[in-house]
Amino acid sequence: MNPDSVVCIIEAMKVMNEIKSEVKGVITQILIENGKPVEFGQPLFKVRPV
Amino acid sequence: MFEKVLVANRGEIAVRIIRACKEMNIRTVAVYSEVDANSMHVQMADEAICIGKAASSESYLRIDRIISAAEIADVDAIHPGYGFLSENAHFAEVCESCNIRFIGPSPRAMSALEDKAVSxxxxxxxxxxxxxxxxxxxxNEKEALTIAKKIGYPVMIKAVAGGGGRGMRIAHNDISLVKGYHTARSEAEKCFGNSGVYIEKFIENPHHIEIQILGDTKGKxxxxGERDCSVQRRNQKLIEESPSPLLEQKFRKLRDKIGKAAIRIAEAARYTNAGTVEFIVDDHGNFYFLEVNKRIQVxxxxxxxxxxxxLVRAQIEIAMGEPLRYSQSDIVMKGHAIECRINAEDPFGDFRPSPGRIEMYYQPGGREVRVDTHAYAGYTIPPTYDSMIGKxxxxxxxxxxxxxxxNRALNEFMITGIKTTISFQQAIMxxxxxxxxxxxxxxxxxLLGGARRELIEEKT
Incomplete structure (x- = not known):
């Protein structure tokens, strides 16, 4: 992924928020499950910067 | 007479309906999703039945579960509130077929008004x-030019499949029309895979004015009167007031005309119960019908x-088959009312949603101040539903x-733990x-683009 690549969508209060990558890199692990709630500050992905 | 009513909704409107029922000595049944177990409406109702998981598709939108709850609790009627199933003609039909009165318009009137072409x-x-x-x-171009000539510039070229401003162009003359026609088509093709466009008169500085109606089952x-809901952000209303300053200051004769037009449309649809006829009004006092909202409104x-x-009491009385207690001449608008919607959003962060636990809550009071809300100190606003937490x-x-x-009441309103739009409403006032x-x-x-941003000071 590149900076500004959309990595996931977080839905909050009926609003779809595109979450963009801040770095150039490779996702090595996905820490969350599709459709499951997440909290503020919770890590979503492990990334190896390139 | 209704002895028991099920409220098929949540949040402030469920609370509002339960209050009206209590004042009419009607027992109430709340339904709720797992995440709403601590919500105000659950605590206020006489009975409460859990109907599923947090997602509305697994709870508040499940017709089968709501009907089951209504059967178990043995209610006479269901009030759908707004949103969710409130304008679902099929739901209204299912209610009637189960011998439960639906507190709203007839399924027939609802379906007729649902269809854009029919309405x-x-x-x-x-x-x-x-x-x-x-x-x-x-x-083609030629057809576009003929239509533009007929309806007069400025016109809007809009993609049939469109949305979010894409495939949309405004044209002020023949040259920009031809250019806009082609760019809108190619943009629509690229974005939506459908190059179809239509042309509509572009109304400059439009005002959103709506008429509240009530119809009983006898045909009256x-x-x-009207509500002016022109203060909107991305098509979401923020402030509503009655009477409309536009009608009061500029077009005094229009109220009667628009009101009569609303009644004629409602009559043509054989409308019953509470509804709202929406219009768009331009700077010259021309008004155009948009749609009918077939429910109680926020x-x-x-x-x-x-x-x-x-109005909620009137809805229940109409559903019970009672004739309207008022004639048109009894309706007198006294004074001026304004509503500010309070949303759990961050006005300093592009209005991002801000769910979470309310730490401190103090609501304004005093003369002629009303707060309709389901919020209280210690309540956790779930991220699942919309962001409005009160009015x-x-x-x-x-x-x-x-x-x-x-302005005074907004100053008194204290909510901590989450971000709210209170400060933004103050800036507007x-x-x-x-x-x-x-x-x-x-x-x-x-307002957001202009220099007035400094007015929005964060409350501490």
Missing amino acids: RALAKKAGVETPPGSEGTVE IIHL EHPVTEEVTGID LIVRGKDRREAIDRM QDPNFRRGVYSTSFVEQ
Whole structure:
């Protein structure tokens, strides 16, 4: 992924928020499950910067 | 008479309906999703039944589960509130077939008004104008030019499959029309895989004005004046007021005309119960029919405050088969009412949603101040539903008094733990154009883009 690549969508209060990558890199692990709630500050992905 | 009513909703409107029922000595049944177990409506109702998981598709939108709950609790009627199943004709039909009264319009009237083409035809039959434009898609330049000439510039070229401003162009003359026609088509093709476009009159500085109506089952329909809902952000209403400053200051004769037009449309649809007929009004006093909202609306309290009529109570009475207790001549608008929607959003962070636990909660009081909310200290606002957590409504003897009272009440309102739009509403109350009553649907956009941002001070 590149900076500004959309990595996931977080839905909050009926609003779809595109979450963009801040770095150039490779996702090595996905820490969350599709459709499951997440909290503020919770890590979503492990990334190896390139 | 109803002895027991099920409220098929949540949040402030469920609370509002339960309150009306209590005042009429009707027992209430709340339904709720797992995440709403601590919500106010669950605590206020006489009985409460859990109908599924947090997602509305697994709870508040499940017709089978709501009907089961209604059967178990043995209710006489269901009040759908707004949103969710409130305008679902099929749901209304299922209720009737289970011998449960649906507190809203008949399924037939609902289906008729749901269809854009049918409701436009109804308006036409009732002699009410709809925004002028092409009948269906425009196939070539020549046709586009003919239509533009007929309806007059400026016009809007819109993609049939469109949304979010894409595939949309405004044209002020023949040259920009031809250019806009082609770019809109190619953009629509790229974005939506459908190059179809239609042309509609572009209304400059539009005002969103709606008429509240009530119709009983005997065929009597009255209107309760207008609400001006032009203060919007991305098509979401933020502030509503009654009467409309535009009608009060510029077009005094229009109220009667629009009110009568609304009644004619409702009559043509054989409408019953509470409803709202939406219009768009331009700077010259031309008005066009948009659609009918077939439910109680979020902003109904401003009409209640100026007319003194309890609309939810009226809905229940109509559903019980009672004739309307008022005639058109009984409806007098007294003073001025304003409503501010309080949303759990961050006005300093692009209005990002801000769910979470409310730490401290103190609501304003005093003369002519009303708060409709389901929020309280210690309540956790789930991220699942919409961001509106309450409505602040004030009344004054005139618009100026109402604005000053709203400003005072917003200042008193303290909510901590989450971000809210209170400070943004204060900025609007202090805006000179809003205070003068000079605003259109582009007001918020102008306010946010303009130099008035410094007015939005964060409350500590």
